[in-house]
Amino acid sequence: AQTVTQSQPEMSVQEAETVTLSCTYDTSESDYYLFWYKQPPSRQMILVIRQEAYKQQNATENRFSVNFQKAAKSFSLKISDSQLGDAAMYFCAYRREGETSGSRLTFGEGTQLTVNP
Amino acid sequence: KAGVTQTPRYLIKTRGQQVTLSCSPISGHRSVSWYQQTPGQGLQFLFEYFSETQRNKGNFPGRFSGRQFSNSRSEMNVSTLELGDSALYLCASSWNNNIQYFGAGTRLSVL
Numbered sequence: 001a002q003t004v005t006q007s008q009p010e011m012s013v014q015e016a017e018t019v020t021l022s023c024t025y026d027t028s029e030s031d032y033y034l035f036w037y038k039q040p041p042s043r044q045m046i047l048v049i050r051q052e053a054y055k056q057q058n059a060t061e062n063r064f065s066v067n068f069q070k071a072a073k074s075f076s077l078k079i080s081d082s083q084l085g086d087a088a089m090y091f092c093a094y095r096r097e098g099e100t101s102g103s104r105l106t107f108g109e110g111t112q113l114t115v116n117p
Numbered sequence: 118k119a120g121v122t123q124t125p126r127y128l129i130k131t132r133g134q135q136v137t138l139s140c141s142p143i144s145g146h147r148s149v150s151w152y153q154q155t156p157g158q159g160l161q162f163l164f165e166y167f168s169e170t171q172r173n174k175g176n177f178p179g180r181f182s183g184r185q186f187s188n189s190r191s192e193m194n195v196s197t198l199e200l201g202d203s204a205l206y207l208c209a210s211s212w213n214n215n216i217q218y219f220g221a222g223t224r225l226s227v228l
Contacts, residue, residue, distance in 0.1 A: 037219075043205060045219035091160065102172045103148045103211045107160040 002027045004094050006108035013082045014116050020067075021077045021111045023092030031097035034068065034075045035105070040088040051075065053097075079113075087115045089102070118144055121220035123208050129226045135196040138223045142189050142210030148172075149191040150217060151183060154205040163206075166191050186197075203227045 003026045013019035025034070036048040051059045051068050058066050063080045079086055092108040095101070129134040130136050142149050150173075151163040162175040166185035185191045189210075195202055203226050209217040 035216075042221065043224075044221045045207060045209070047216055047218070050216060102165045102167060103150050103209070103217055104162050104165055104173045104175075105150070105152075105160075105209075105217060106162070107152075109159050 002029070002032075002094050002096065002108050004092050004108035005090070006090075006092055006111050008111045009109070010112045010114070012114040012116060015082055015084060017082055018078060018080045018100050019082055019113065021079075021090050021092075021113070023075045023108055025075065025092070025094050025108075027073070027094065027096070029096050033091040033095045033097065034049050034066075035095070036064070036066070036077045037091045037093055037107075038086075038088045039110075041092065045091075049077065064116070082115050084102070084117060086114050087113055121208060121210050121218055123206075123220035123223050125223060126221065127226065128143075128225075130198050131228050132200060134198050135194065136153065136198060136207055136225060138208075138225075140191045140208030140220060142191070142195070142208075143212075145220055146210035146212045147189055148208045148211045148220075149185055149189065149221055150209045150211075151191070151193050152207045152209070153224070154207060155158045156201075160207075198227045199225075200227050 032053045034051045038046045049061045067076045089110045093105045124139045136217045148167045150165040154160045165173040169185045183193045205222045207222045209219045211217045
C-alpha cells in the first residue's frame with residue numbers, strides 16, 4: 001500500500017520569505033502523480049501544484065515550486081515570497097497511474113503553515 | 118463553470134440515525150470521490166464512483182455507502198451513526214482521472 005508522510009506538523013515563515021514543506025512517500029509503482037493541496041480555514045481544498053512521476057523537470061506555478069526526487073521518494077514544496085494568504089494547512093497527496101486505480105488520492109498528515117507579518 | 122457543490126454544509130444528528138450527503142460534480146466530470154477528514158485520522162478515502170459504478174472503495178465499514186446517478190451527482194449514506202462518524206466529508210470530482218476538484222465539504226456532528 002502507498003503511504004505519504006509529512007514530518008512537519010507545523011511550520012512558520014515571515015512574510016516575503018521562503019519556506020519549504022517536506023513530503024516523503026512509499027510506493028512500488030513507477031507511474032504516479034504527486035500533488036500539493038492547500039486547505040485554508042474555509043476548508044475548501046485547493047490544488048497548488050502537480051507533478052507527474054515520469055517527468056524529470058520539477059513543476060512550478062508562480063511562487064510555488066517542487067523538488068521532486070524520485071529515487072529518494074521525496075517531494076518537497078517551496079513557497080517563495082510568502083504572503084499572508086498562503087497561511088493554510090498543506091497536504092501532500094499521491095495518486096497511482098492506471099485506469100483501474102481511478103482517481104483515489106492518498107494524503108499525508110498535513111503541515112500547518114503560519115505566515116507572520 | 119460551477120464548482121463542486123456539496124449539500125448540506127452542516128448537519129447535526131444523533132447516534133443511531135442515518136444521514137445522506139449530496140455532491141454535484143463539475144459539469145462534464147464523471148468521477149466522484151468521497152473522503153472523510155477527522156483530526157485523529159486525517160484524510161481518508163471512502164469510495165469513488167465513475168459512470169454510476171463504484172470503482173474504488175476504502176477501508177470503511179458497510180454502514181458507509183454511496184451511489185451515483187446518471188447525471189453524475191453522487192450521494193453518500195451513513196447508517197446507524199456513531200460518535201466517531203463526526204467529521205468533515207469532502208467530495209471531489211475529476212475528468213478522465215485528472216486533477217480532482219474539491220467541494221467545500223459537509224460538516225457532520227453526531228451527538
